[in-house]
Amino acid sequence: MNRFLFVAAENDGITKCKAGGMADVVRDVPREISERGDEVHVVVPSYSRLHQGGRLRAKLNMLLRGNEYTAELYEVVPKKEFKNIRHYVVHHPEIQGGEIGHIYHDDPKEPFYTDNIKFTIFCTAVAEAIKQDAFGELDIVHLHDWHTSMLLFLKTYHPEYKSLKKMRYVYTIHNLAIQGIRPFANNYSSLANWFPNVPFDPKPLMDYRYHDCINLMAVGIRLADAVHTVSPTYKDDVLKPSNPPEFIGGEGLEKDLRAADNEGRLFGILNGSNYKNIRVAKKGKIYRNIVRALFSWLQDESKKYKADFLAHTGEKIMDYVDNRPEFIVASVARLTEQKFYFFKRSPEALVSILKILQKVNGVFILLGTGDPEYEKLFREISYQHKNFIFTNGQSEDLIDSLYLETNLYFMPSLFEPCGISQMLAMRNGNPCLVHETGGLKDTVEHLRTGFSFTGNTYDEKIENMVEAFELALRIYLTDKKQWKAIQANAKKMRFTWKKSVDQYYRNLYAISA
Template identity: 30%
Template sequence: MGNSNNKTILFAASEAFPFAKSGGLADVMHSLPKALSKEYRTSVIIPLYQFIDKKKYGISSLGENTHVIMGKNDYFIELYGCQYEGVDYYFVYSPSLSDRPFMYGPPEEGYEDNAHRFALFCQAIIQLLKQKHFDLLHLNDWQSAMSALFVKEESSIDTKVVYTIHNMAYQGIFNKDTLDQLGLHHDYFTPERLEFYGDINFMKSGIAYADGITTVSPSYCGEILSPEFGNGLDGFLQFHSSKLKGILNGLDDDHFSPQKDMLLEKRYGPKKLKDKYINKKLYFRSIGFNDPEKPLFIFIGRFTWQKGIDILVDALNEMAQMPISISILGEGDLKYRQKLAKVALKHKNISLFFGYDESVSHKMYAAADFLLMPSLFEPCGLNQMIAMKYGAIPIVHGVGGLKDTVSPLEKFDAKADIGYGIVSKKKSAEALATSVQKAVSLFDDKKKLNRIILHNMNVDFSSRKSAERYSELYTELLQNSP
């Protein structure tokens, strides 16, 4: 794999691009192990969902079958594997985990047995660690967090554990009875361990038992220690803050580059910015818009309160009356889909795509002049970085990773290694409409507009930076090994 280090890292997550993706976690589980594979022997383990195309990616059984007992039940587990872009991928097959049409459940709700499904996934990770030595296990979000506890229970495993919090809003909270169903001793049902207001909390396992904890941006790392962003775990995180660091996520330069992007009709870069306009004209033609001279504003993401979808919905009517075009791609709560559809029916300059389509999203970034990202909180966010690489200026709230990657236009410094956009401190529909009006004025000032676009396209948002920071953390933890 081209690395000079024999240290082995196993990443564990519920999704990884290109096999299974619902959000930014999947992108990071592709880009970070890939970036680190130059220095370490990296592997990734995820569930083998039934929709994953085994033939397309050359995924085959490793012939390693086992059984796991949780509570009173015996579960069959089979490991599959493949290699993709220099990284070894493991896939966990078990009927109750894998044989479902969705990763987590239908769009409106999670599966009732997700505690069992992902505890089983965590037990499968332990089985792999027993069969094959890894120096470090890097867990991500609540779905793999119980592995931290399971590792500490296994005296035969001497693997160091890092736990990354991608989003505090999703903690894996389940009924107390889940302890018995998973075969866990009630000693774990304490505030110092898994107990959370009478329930059990999978994320607490990662925080309590990992050797190192990270969040996906420096600003979010500070924010989650406060009640506003800590989602009930701010005090618990403060207690464990000595092992907490914020490391900004990055992009895979090969996947998110308008110069290399095979999904685009016309590739372009900072030196061929005029070719971006060709993508815009083609995109307008594909969605039935007929005035590419107007600025295009896009929104790509989940329709959830976190992403500020309420703010966007409330601002859309006013925005649609401006001389702009708006294109929205996403999936999520039915109530938001209905509200968006209702507004879009009134205005010919709004296009809607429900669902997620990787190809469409790339075409939207290439066509866009501005990205709408009014998140109420944002642990890191990749969309703003992708937009800037593709020459679209982000319109954001100054929170979390948005604060770390997008600086207000008023502070523009051509020498600074940070992107620039329209940043609002207020979180309201009125503030968003005002920001869009500012963007329209900026669009008319082509000299200033192009200066900002070119600067943003040249900022280094690559995963190489986060890989360097993680390498420092891994080295520190592994040096402290007994």
């Protein structure tokens, strides 16, 4: 039996611990591993809430800032029980949940300041738990994004954690753009403040742009035994330098990624999607679920500032209850530059799409929260265009309805390491319109399973995006046979975790099947 420890910031295997696609991966991969008879432990921060009702497994005493810190390791009840999987959270008063998904903090004045503090405490507590054998004997430690790469620093340089060197370390990159850059010294949220007595070589830790800073994403790439991007095309992309907005690639770390590739440590393996134990939704509930979500958000104190807008959205929806639209376009995503840069930079492109939809009694439904600039932009467009329905919040029931009842799922990501939304839409037989980048290129084939656009320049991409949308709508209206074939092909696609985890075992874990 092989024994794994998954260390991450998110885990949708437990309740209320999800902000993005990482949580789906950390939920699903252990389930696939457990089916092979291997043992998996999954640990995330408690964020001062997830430990409640859990069972205390260990007190973790560690030296930080020259002081003794005590964290607590709790075993918690998962959403679903699976043989050979155990879920844990680390609790400490300084590991607080932030405003993004009740997980991450947004520190615009000093990026990563608060998150680095809590993930430093978390990683040190996990190192102490491994040292104490709190998870039992381990063979492989699988780390996810910069939040967990401090473990690699600890096992490499910290004299207390030399015993951690005997395991194999795998590092998965979910979002290369977010790198966890902090000063080496002279700051409360710095490496020297938390580990004043640990000698280290700054070169393997250093950020290329800021030589007085550690780059925790780079630490993961440089020090792990295997490095993993979540799609094959994204692996190809990150080996090249970025040239935004025409191309998003290695984000300044392409030199490290090329070195990992040359050393045989870098692998591009597509994420899977879940095709069993699916949360079942009923068709025909989309408008009811929008109204229910709106009433729920209106009662939320934190959303009072946009109460007028939510009421405006409710009024628009009531018009569509009796006059059902002929065509529904939908997007579900956090409102970030990655997901909607094209619309922010060229709102006239979105307006063109809305005008095309208006001619056929079509609507565009966008669900999401995120960057205040993006929220403001989409609220303004909603006030100006009746057929743009901006559901500015989060609702699992409504998300299910959108994936189920959409005619065309729209995903114009500037870059996409893998993407899960297109897989969920295709699972329901809904064609997607995507930017031909990263995992979207690996999963959607133009005119066979969906629609895609690209271009050599930004302007070309915007022009081709609108043309691809017009093409999709034209096929829907005038060639039902071709549309149904694209739907059927989309529904047949299977991006299974079994296939992906087969490659994990062979390449990432170096375990022969």
